[in-house]
Amino acid sequence: MNEAWLQSLVTANAQEGWDLAVKLSRMGVKVTQPSAEARDRLRAIYAEDADSLIAASHVVAINFQTVAAANNYWRK
Amino acid sequence: MNEAWLQSLVTANAQEGWDLAVKLSRMGVKVTQPSAEARDRLRAIYAEDADSLIAASHVVAINFQTVAAANNYWRK
Amino acid sequence: MNEAWLQSLVTANAQEGWDLAVKLSRMGVKVTQPSAEARDRLRAIYAEDADSLIAASHVVAINFQTVAAANNYWRK
Amino acid sequence: MNEAWLQSLVTANAQEGWDLAVKLSRMGVKVTQPSAEARDRLRAIYAEDADSLIAASHVVAINFQTVAAANNYWRK
Amino acid sequence: MNEAWLQSLVTANAQEGWDLAVKLSRMGVKVTQPSAEARDRLRAIYAEDADSLIAASHVVAINFQTVAAANNYWRK
Amino acid sequence: MNEAWLQSLVTANAQEGWDLAVKLSRMGVKVTQPSAEARDRLRAIYAEDADSLIAASHVVAINFQTVAAANNYWRK
Numbered sequence: 212m213n214e215a216w217l218q219s220l221v222t223a224n225a226q227e228g229w230d231l232a233v234k235l236s237r238m239g240v241k242v243t244q245p246s247a248e249a250r251d252r253l254r255a256i257y258a259e260d261a262d263s264l265i266a267a268s269h270v271v272a273i274n275f276q277t278v279a280a281a282n283n284y285w286r287k
Numbered sequence: 288m289n290e291a292w293l294q295s296l297v298t299a300n301a302q303e304g305w306d307l308a309v310k311l312s313r314m315g316v317k318v319t320q321p322s323a324e325a326r327d328r329l330r331a332i333y334a335e336d337a338d339s340l341i342a343a344s345h346v347v348a349i350n351f352q353t354v355a356a357a358n359n360y361w362r363k
Numbered sequence: 364m365n366e367a368w369l370q371s372l373v374t375a376n377a378q379e380g381w382d383l384a385v386k387l388s389r390m391g392v393k394v395t396q397p398s399a400e401a402r403d404r405l406r407a408i409y410a411e412d413a414d415s416l417i418a419a420s421h422v423v424a425i426n427f428q429t430v431a432a433a434n435n436y437w438r439k
Numbered sequence: 440m441n442e443a444w445l446q447s448l449v450t451a452n453a454q455e456g457w458d459l460a461v462k463l464s465r466m467g468v469k470v471t472q473p474s475a476e477a478r479d480r481l482r483a484i485y486a487e488d489a490d491s492l493i494a495a496s497h498v499v500a501i502n503f504q505t506v507a508a509a510n511n512y513w514r515k
Numbered sequence: 516m517n518e519a520w521l522q523s524l525v526t527a528n529a530q531e532g533w534d535l536a537v538k539l540s541r542m543g544v545k546v547t548q549p550s551a552e553a554r555d556r557l558r559a560i561y562a563e564d565a566d567s568l569i570a571a572s573h574v575v576a577i578n579f580q581t582v583a584a585a586n587n588y589w590r591k
Numbered sequence: 592m593n594e595a596w597l598q599s600l601v602t603a604n605a606q607e608g609w610d611l612a613v614k615l616s617r618m619g620v621k622v623t624q625p626s627a628e629a630r631d632r633l634r635a636i637y638a639e640d641a642d643s644l645i646a647a648s649h650v651v652a653i654n655f656q657t658v659a660a661a662n663n664y665w666r667k
Binding site: 377378381385406409410411412413414416417418419420421423424425427428431432436437438439 | 444445446447448449465466467468470477481482484485488490495501504505508
């Protein structure tokens with residue numbers, strides 16, 4: 212929780228914003244389960260569970276809302 | 288996660304915005320489960336589960352909020 | 364997913380906006396389960412499940428946020 | 440779904456806004472389960488289930504966001 | 516549902532805003548389960564259930580979004 | 592619920608905003624389960640449950656939306 216891994220919400224384009232939303236979602240898991248070994252083990256299970264995958268997509272969608280707003284939706 | 292599949296959140300109209308929201312929701316699953324074979328297998332199951340379908344609709348709704356805001360709701 | 368069923372998010376009044384939010388929620392299910400027969404079958408089940416009904420109401424609420432914002436909340 | 444029960448999102452004060460959010464949440468259930476008898480029966484069950492109650496509170500919270508924004512948060 | 520317990524969303528500071536968000540979350544439960552005895556009984560159960568606690572925190576977070584926006588985030 | 596632990600939503604940078612979102616999420620649990628012993632015991636369980644971890648990440652994402660908006664997304 213104390214490492215500085217988040218420099219900015221501003222990204223060069225929508226694609227990078229999406230990738231950042233995925234990163235935020237994963238860091239939200241890591242803050243509760245810091246063990247990479249445990250996370251890898253659990254991912255192998257939930258990657259085969261439709262409801263878990265939908266729930267994971269949901270979290271990315273919420274974080275993408277934040278990143279997209281931060282970037283004024285990358286409008287030209 | 289590194290392919291550039293998202294060019295822009297701006298769409299020509301509300302219908303295309305909806306379709307983009309569906310795509311974002313699916314990419315949110317794909318980022319965790321990259322195997323198309325696994326996703327197809329799982330979809331066959333959750334397409335017959337009411338709660339899973341409602342959860343999937345929920346994710347589309349969240350992503351549609353983002354896309355709609357990005358397009359100023361396609362107001363004329 | 365390719366049919367153009369969504370013309371606009373702008374509605375004449377709040378009531379029509381609500382009805383559109385319900386439609387969006389159902390289309391979010393239809394995009395995953397295109398079979399009307401399957402959806403009818405599943406609805407008979409989840410209409411008798413309190414948690415499913417609350418989840419369905421949740422999705423309508425999210426979509427209504429989008430439609431209401433698109434219409435500036437139908438303020439006079 | 441075709442009855443006009445929603446006249447406006449504008450309310451006289453925060454309390455009435457909250458009451459409207461509760462109404463919207465219930466109408467989101469009614470649109471899927473139109474039978475008052477069935478809804479009463481189900482409510483007796485989920486009113487004794489902590490997770491269902493939390494989920495119901497969640498839906499009210501989402502609808503309250505919409506109503507509060509529509510009223511500029513009843514700021515003076 | 517008819518008692519006037521909500522006077523305003525404006526609070527003196529962020530802390531009071533948070534406390535109001537907690538109150539809104541609890542009132543969202545109370546509107547479905549008016550019995551204090553039943554709510555106390557259920558809380559004893561869900562206070563020992565991690566998923567219920569996370570779900571309760573989720574509702575507070577949603578309500579806090581509303582209260583924080585109402586107060587312009589208590590920016591100076 | 593009556594301790595003043597939340598001074599402000601304004602943070603020096605995005606990283607501190609994220610950390611605050613994590614804190615808000617945990618305080619949302621603490622308000623229902625005040626016992627540190629109970630929370631530690633429960634965390635040991637849900638840290639090994641993929642769905643719980645995703646749900647926890649979801650709450651952080653919601654709170655991060657609030658904190659990020661409060662800080663105008665730390666745009667320069």
